[in-house]
Amino acid sequence: MTTSAPSLMKKFINEPSDVLKESLSGLAAAHGDLLRYDADAQIVVRRDAPVKGKVGLVSGGGAGHEPLHGGFVGHGMLDAACPGEVFTSPVPDQMLAATKAVDGGAGVVHIVKNYTGDVLNFKMAAEDAADEGVEVESVLVDDDVAVQDSLYTAGRRGVGATVLLEKIAGAAAERGDDLAAVAAIGRRVNERARSFGVAVSSCTPPASGKPMFDLPDGEMEVGIGIHGEPGRRREAVRPAHQIVETMLEAVLSDLKPAAWASVLAFVNGMGGTPLIELYLLYNEVDTQLRAAGLNPTRNLVGSYITSLEMAGASITVLELDDELTALWDAPVHTPALRWGV
Amino acid sequence: MTTSAPSLMKKFINEPSDVLKESLSGLAAAHGDLLRYDADAQIVVRRDAPVKGKVGLVSGGGAGHEPLHGGFVGHGMLDAACPGEVFTSPVPDQMLAATKAVDGGAGVVHIVKNYTGDVLNFKMAAEDAADEGVEVESVLVDDDVAVQDSLYTAGRRGVGATVLLEKIAGAAAERGDDLAAVAAIGRRVNERARSFGVAVSSCTPPASGKPMFDLPDGEMEVGIGIHGEPGRRREAVRPAHQIVETMLEAVLSDLKPAAWASVLAFVNGMGGTPLIELYLLYNEVDTQLRAAGLNPTRNLVGSYITSLEMAGASITVLELDDELTALWDAPVHTPALRWGV
Numbered sequence: 001m002t003t004s005a006p007s008l009m010k011k012f013i014n015e016p017s018d019v020l021k022e023s024l025s026g027l028a029a030a031h032g033d034l035l036r037y038d039a040d041a042q043i044v045v046r047r048d049a050p051v052k053g054k055v056g057l058v059s060g061g062g063a064g065h066e067p068l069h070g071g072f073v074g075h076g077m078l079d080a081a082c083p084g085e086v087f088t089s090p091v092p093d094q095m096l097a098a099t100k101a102v103d104g105g106a107g108v109v110h111i112v113k114n115y116t117g118d119v120l121n122f123k124m125a126a127e128d129a130a131d132e133g134v135e136v137e138s139v140l141v142d143d144d145v146a147v148q149d150s151l152y153t154a155g156r157r158g159v160g161a162t163v164l165l166e167k168i169a170g171a172a173a174e175r176g177d178d179l180a181a182v183a184a185i186g187r188r189v190n191e192r193a194r195s196f197g198v199a200v201s202s203c204t205p206p207a208s209g210k211p212m213f214d215l216p217d218g219e220m221e222v223g224i225g226i227h228g229e230p231g232r233r234r235e236a237v238r239p240a241h242q243i244v245e246t247m248l249e250a251v252l253s254d255l256k257p258a259a260w261a262s263v264l265a266f267v268n269g270m271g272g273t274p275l276i277e278l279y280l281l282y283n284e285v286d287t288q289l290r291a292a293g294l295n296p297t298r299n300l301v302g303s304y305i306t307s308l309e310m311a312g313a314s315i316t317v318l319e320l321d322d323e324l325t326a327l328w329d330a331p332v333h334t335p336a337l338r339w340g341v
Numbered sequence: 342m343t344t345s346a347p348s349l350m351k352k353f354i355n356e357p358s359d360v361l362k363e364s365l366s367g368l369a370a371a372h373g374d375l376l377r378y379d380a381d382a383q384i385v386v387r388r389d390a391p392v393k394g395k396v397g398l399v400s401g402g403g404a405g406h407e408p409l410h411g412g413f414v415g416h417g418m419l420d421a422a423c424p425g426e427v428f429t430s431p432v433p434d435q436m437l438a439a440t441k442a443v444d445g446g447a448g449v450v451h452i453v454k455n456y457t458g459d460v461l462n463f464k465m466a467a468e469d470a471a472d473e474g475v476e477v478e479s480v481l482v483d484d485d486v487a488v489q490d491s492l493y494t495a496g497r498r499g500v501g502a503t504v505l506l507e508k509i510a511g512a513a514a515e516r517g518d519d520l521a522a523v524a525a526i527g528r529r530v531n532e533r534a535r536s537f538g539v540a541v542s543s544c545t546p547p548a549s550g551k552p553m554f555d556l557p558d559g560e561m562e563v564g565i566g567i568h569g570e571p572g573r574r575r576e577a578v579r580p581a582h583q584i585v586e587t588m589l590e591a592v593l594s595d596l597k598p599a600a601w602a603s604v605l606a607f608v609n610g611m612g613g614t615p616l617i618e619l620y621l622l623y624n625e626v627d628t629q630l631r632a633a634g635l636n637p638t639r640n641l642v643g644s645y646i647t648s649l650e651m652a653g654a655s656i657t658v659l660e661l662d663d664e665l666t667a668l669w670d671a672p673v674h675t676p677a678l679r680w681g682v
Contacts, residue, residue: 010541010558010652012618014580022581023617026624030640066616086617200351217351239355240363271615274650275407275677276364276427277353283367299371301676303644309615311351311650335642336616339679 009209011309016206020063020085027070031335034074041097042090044070044081049102055173055182056080056102059111059166060095061118062087064205065226067336068163068305074334075341077170078111086205086308087227089117095125099134107135107179109186111166113158114142137179139186141165143195143316145254146223146231157225160268160316161193163304164328167337171330185327192319194255196247199224199312200237201272222246226270226307240277244284247315252292257319262297264320264328265289269303270312278302281313289317298328304336350550352650357547361404361426368411372676375415382438383431385411385422390443396514396523397421397443400452400507401436402459403428405546406567408677409503409646415675416682418511419452427546427649428568430458436466440475448476448520450527452507454499455483478520480527482506484536484657486595487564487572498566501609501657502534504645505669508678512671526668533660535596537588540565540653541578542613563587567611567648581618585625588656593633598660603638605661605669606630610644611653619643622654630658639669645677 013019021039028037028044037044050056059069060082069081079102084090099108108129112122119140126136141158150157169186177185199221202211212228215221220243223231237243257263267282269275282301289296298320305314318324331340354360362380369378369385378385391397400410401423410422420443425431440449449470453463460481467477482499491498510527518526540562543552553569556562561584564572598604608623610616623642630637639661646655659665672681 010578012541012581012584012614012622012654014582014621019617019621022624023621026620026622026627026642029627030620030623030642063617066620071616200353237351240353241355243353272613272650272652273353274612274647275412275644276360276404276649279367279371279407280355280360280364281353281367282371283363286367286370301367301371303616306615308617309613309652311613313353340682341680 019206043098045101046079050104052104055106056108058098060090064308071336072334076174076332077334092121092124096128099129103134110138115153137183143193151229160195165189168327171327194251195316196250197314201311203308203310262295262320264298264318265296266300266316268314270310271306272309272311360547384439387420391445393445395445396447397449399439401431405649412677413675417515417673418675433462433465437469440470444475451479456494478524484534492570501536506530509668512668535592536657537591538655542652544649544651603636603661605639605659606637607641607657609655611651612647613650613652
């Protein structure tokens, strides 16, 4: 195999065009007990799908956000994931194949991050599925308060809440909720969650071999999306406590949680930020949430919805209630999230 | 708070001198059900320590390798971790405090990565503990086949096998093995494991604000340690399948596993390498191990022993036997590794 100069970037890859399928093959090789990779249909499917009588959960979107979504396929979360190429929407055929593969007779929920391509293609797939007799409910995720419209979508972008929604709706499906109920739980998570992200470096898609944008040393992009879309503004990097203040102010002023509400605080790394920094950020988040009269009873700290190797972080706050808390705590067994089993 | 120019690096931190304690505070805030952070003694301790009658497990070393070691404190793994500042050995007083905090009357195992400072300080702490009536066994980890001696130690460095050893010895302690037996299991893991790492970028310690070394675009350091120590050689970045070939050749020629042996294959990210690449590497590892007549029956893919935000990866191969496999599979509940509970 020859490798052209542009692929000699700081990445562990073979041919840039093979990155996605080789990575998914690796996921399936490592987690064959949980899932299989159908390379022809380009989908990742729960090993024991379809589960008879259980609502199926399908999500998808461009690759480059790993472990989202393939790493969340398994017991108690997604039944299938349809990955497009890096930062590129999957096509309706993939979504249709995934929908049919996981339909156990109780219908299928599509979890759709609000990007124009994803929304359009999932809509076509849902119509095609209906034509083939599979009932589909779509749940839109649009939790990013940073910008109203972005490069890739009208309305707010779907970011960190996607992970929480997939977990919680997955638990609802696993306990036997029907199609309408699982979709309603998903929508409730989206309504009660808000996110905000910042980046201190860019990232380089394998196919182009060039950084998505230029971010000089000492500057950060405030309100960034997960594909290098511009945020609210660019400014000098500030101390972590000030960055968290900015992020939480944006999130909480929009979410308007009840006083003393229990919340799930999710500190997410964008792929290139190490855990020592994410826990430092969580320290600020926990302290500032308590100071704001909120009670972070659950948390998630790690890199779960990423932007390749971007150095950056996002914060998602989900206002919990007893049912959402119980569904969050329910057993889950996927490559990237696992507990209780 | 004022922040001087050198701290305006691409990091989420406040004052560089506060990074470690703020990160550990965040770890404890997020995982208070599992562990506590004793800021005076500068140690992370399992919440319910000491566990009466159970052998205690203590590890430690410089920070910058998160989740190692603090993220492995909990049920079925470490009882305490003693972190030094970034890339700096902890001091004997920390190790002694940790040892006393986790001694449930059955003695304590020190898991020591082979770096001169760590080895020396753990030795002093073990002597002090003995003076205070706590029996200590030390288990040295020196699995890195890349170089015979390095900048920081005589003999091989301790790297990826540390994670596997802490899990497996932790399970042995949890099932009730005595001090000698837990130490023997730990030594068996070290004897049966080998590792090799490569890096495609450097990393920047917060205190200096400068990259540890310079690595031009398109070059990689082959055989690197976890503190930016030089490896075997520097060369042009090659396709992933060739890199894995080099790494596995070094590992397997030294380990000399039995034909058709069951192995645990651990693909570890160094902090700045995204999961999409780690699974692509795992795909190569799995394929090449099978081609070499080995059976990867267990695996671990993720960033578990890191070097700040370094882009890089290491491979560890552990030759399993039935007992090691059962101990690997045993329940574990820590911030960074969790299953069966």
